[in-house]
Amino acid sequence: MSLGSGASNLRKILADPNGFVTAPGVYDGLSARMALGAGFDALYMTGAGTAASVHGQADLGICTLNDMRANAEMIANLSPSTPVIADADTGYGGPIMVARTTEQYARSGVAAFHIEDQVQTKRCGHLGGKQLVDTATYTTRIRAAVQARHRLGSDIVVIARTDALQSFGYDESLARLRAARDAGADVGFLEGISSREMAAQAVRDLAPWPLLLNMVEHGSTPAISAQEAKEIGFRMIIFPFATIGPALTAMREGLEKLKRLGLPGLDPELTPQMLFRVCGLDEKMRLDAEAGGAAFEGGVDLEEKK
Numbered sequence: 001m002s003l004g005s006g007a008s009n010l011r012k013i014l015a016d017p018n019g020f021v022t023a024p025g026v027y028d029g030l031s032a033r034m035a036l037g038a039g040f041d042a043l044y045m046t047g048a049g050t051a052a053s054v055h056g057q058a059d060l061g062i063c064t065l066n067d068m069r070a071n072a073e074m075i076a077n078l079s080p081s082t083p084v085i086a087d088a089d090t091g092y093g094g095p096i097m098v099a100r101t102t103e104q105y106a107r108s109g110v111a112a113f114h115i116e117d118q119v120q121t122k123r124c125g126h127l128g129g130k131q132l133v134d135t136a137t138y139t140t141r142i143r144a145a146v147q148a149r150h151r152l153g154s155d156i157v158v159i160a161r162t163d164a165l166q167s168f169g170y171d172e173s174l175a176r177l178r179a180a181r182d183a184g185a186d187v188g189f190l191e192g193i194s195s196r197e198m199a200a201q202a203v204r205d206l207a208p209w210p211l212l213l214n215m216v217e218h219g220s221t222p223a224i225s226a227q228e229a230k231e232i233g234f235r236m237i238i239f240p241f242a243t244i245g246p247a248l249t250a251m252r253e254g255l256e257k258l259k260r261l262g263l264p265g266l267d268p269e270l271t272p273q274m275l276f277r278v279c280g281l282d283e284k285m286r287l288d289a290e291a292g293g294a295a296f297e298g299g300v301d302l303e304e305k306k
């Protein structure tokens with residue numbers, strides 16, 4: 001039985017007026033495995049997390065299309081029917097590059113991606129000093145993505161993000177989102193929403209167009225839970241730092257402990273087998289056996305230590 005692609009499954013959720021998507025941010029294979037294991041039925045590939053984990057760099061437009069596509073493809077293929085929403089920054093160039101980005105993301109199994117109106121030398125949406133392209137350049141980006149999707153016959157969902165709130169205010173941001181909607185974008189994304197009232201206003205002003213809420217804690221947006229976002233009328237919520245935040249804290253604590261004790265001092269449950277089980281060890285051993293392989297007949301667990 002086919003489980004459907006992530007993109008077609010996401011479109012089904014969007015077609016249902018009560019459908020709602022909660023996507024924790026993931027930045028690599030392990031964080032994606034953890035989110036899938038925790039039972040989330042959609043994932044968000046954060047560009048900030050990709051820049052930090054792949055390159056050890058800040059979210060300053062350093063990742064290229066190739067970096068982002070490679071990470072998104074690896075994540076999307078861990079569970080091909082689970083929708084992966086991926087950051088696509090500015091689309092990485094003019095309309096020709098935006099079309100290429102759309103084609104590559106679609107062929108990589110990505111279910112949805114967002115394109116914004118910052119200049120190519122972009123920065124995280126929750127930093128000050130953002131610069132924007134004009135509305136015509138922005139809508140050209142969105143149109144290029146929508147046309148590429150239609151040419152491919154792909155279900156990939158095009159999300160139009162505007163970063164205009166910081167410099168130009170609410171009315172200009174809404175005008176940009178309306179222009180993106182008219183250019184064929186499937187979902188709107190108002191970056192850096194600064195109050196609950198504004199969140200509710202945007203949903204009302206753009207209804208019935210589906211909107212995504214970007215929940216970056218300690219950024220420009222007040223803390224709004226998935227449940228609250230659904231009640232306000234959003235159709236999707238992403239939590240970009242949901243895995244990289246706890247990972248950062250845990251790594252810092254673990255490294256301090258190692259410095260102090262001369263040993264990592266890990267929880268007893270944290271065996272190599274446990275880590276590999278999170279990453280599909282049992283499934284791979286089954287696959288080997290089903291093909292007639294005998295390499296894992298005895299399993300991989302060690303004898304109890306005396």
Ligand SMILES: C[C@](O)(C(=O)O)[C@H](CC(=O)O)C(=O)O
Nearest residue numbers: 046047048124125126216240
């Ligand atoms: C959503 C975002 O594009 C991301 O890369 O995850 C970032 C998140 C962040 O860095 O705070 C953004 O909002 O620009």
